[in-house]
Amino acid sequence: MIDLYYWPTPNGHKITLFLEEAGLDYRIVPVDIGKGAQFEPAFLAISPNNKMPAIVDHDPGDGGAPITVFESGAILRYLAEKTGRFTGVAEGADAASARRQRIEVDEWLFWQVAGLGPMAGQYGHFHVYAPEVIPYARERYRKEVERLLGVLDRRLAGREWIAGASYSIADMAAYPWINVYDKAPIDLTPFAHVRRWHAAIAARPATARAYALVRQVNPNAGKPLSDEEKKVLFGQGPR
Structure with a gap:
């Protein structure tokens, strides 16, 4: 099982696209970035740059402890290597x-x-x-x-x-x-x-499934940001 720390943004969609295409078992852990959930200590332990998405893979395949990965590009590369899928490598390539x-x-x-x-x-x-x-x-x-x-x-x-x-x-x-x-x-x-x-x-059907998560996770998606949300998202300096 993979825990996906997610909010419906373009970077979040990257990971749901892969997970839906690959048919992997995963659980969404919402990270409401408008309310500052990305700054909570438990999340920072997984994603020290206070950005989502991030994942925790509880079955990394090597028998070891769960693996955490942050940064969307690194997550995509990890999942491609884990599954051997969507790597861009032709079947049977030397x-x-x-x-x-x-x-x-x-x-x-x-x-x-x-x-x-x-x-x-x-x-x-x-x-x-x-x-x-x-x-x-x-x-x-x-x-x-x-x-x-x-x-x-x-x-x-x-x-x-x-x-x-x-x-x-x-x-x-x-x-x-x-x-x-x-x-x-x-x-x-x-x-x-x-x-x-x-x-x-x-x-692609997997794309439709991935984007269907938007309203499930954030019913307010598409609505204007409040002043408080803008302050959280755009007003942060060193913490």
């Missing part, structure tokens, strides 16, 4: 080919966690949540997100998935961060390959 395919997947996994996620997050902050309009910041992050979408669009030209031989953790990492802000949508018209790829993932 050792040399498998190594190269894993490298390719990791490149795009790290591209997402270091680029697409943070830049899209800043785009959302300044377009949706910031208390004042800062034109420079809005334009800066809009252009950067569009640049990254262009990178992804070129990558997907002539290929079904981002990396490797099949649907992989690279796709699961990137998918939730495409046009995540309904109140500040980005025009995806120029990115035909991204739109085709995104629609293919949206049509």
Whole structure:
């Protein structure tokens, strides 16, 4: 059994996408980030960066103590290695080919966690949540997100998935961060390959199951944040 410390955000969706695709037994432990649950000592013992998601794998397969993993990219890599699924490695690949395919997947996994996620997050902050309009910041992050979408669009030209031989953790990492802000949508018209790829993932039954968890876990999803929630999410300095 895997305990998933989760709140329905793009980074949280990455992990439910994998768990639903793989059919692993898991239990959701809600971490209400608007109320500061991510700062509770019990959670910090698992995720010292006070960010979710995080997991505790109570059956790591080696007979040892439970394994804790924080950071969404590390969790995806751990689950792929644990199950041997969604690694991007072609069935029957020899050792040399498998190594190269894993490298390719990791490149795009790290591209997402270091680029697409943070830049899209800043785009959302300044377009949706910031208390004042800062034109420079809005334009800066809009252009950067569009640049990254262009990178992804070129990558997907002539290929079904981002990396490797099949649907992989690279796709699961990137998918939730495409046009995540309904109140500040980005025009995806120029990115035909991204739109085709995104629609293919949206049509997967496991994707529907993963996103159905949003309302189950947070019935207020989609509603404007209160001032107190904004203070918790955006007003933290050193603790």
